[in-house]
Amino acid sequence: MTAEEYLINRFGLLMSISDLADLLGRSPDGVRVSLYTDTDVSRKLKPTMVRVGRRVYFRTLQVKEALSLED
Numbered sequence: 001m002t003a004e005e006y007l008i009n010r011f012g013l014l015m016s017i018s019d020l021a022d023l024l025g026r027s028p029d030g031v032r033v034s035l036y037t038d039t040d041v042s043r044k045l046k047p048t049m050v051r052v053g054r055r056v057y058f059r060t061l062q063v064k065e066a067l068s069l070e071d
Contacts, residue, residue: 003064004061004064007023007060007061007063007064008060008061011023011060012060013059013060013061014050014057014058014059014060015057015058015059015060015063016055016056016057016058017031017032017056017058019058020045020058020063023063035049044066044067045058045063045066047062047066048062048063048066
């Protein structure tokens, strides 16, 4: 199973902040704070964000690429 298949099977095509926090081993509040500060991680993850109403999701395949996860 590749990293791409694993992430899609576990989270689907869109990840919530809670899903991203689980993947990174951080709290959802910690992820929120790191996204709204100017860091390397936030610069990589911001292009993966999608807003649906007031909710924020992340494109799973782009998160994989942004985090440089190997297959």
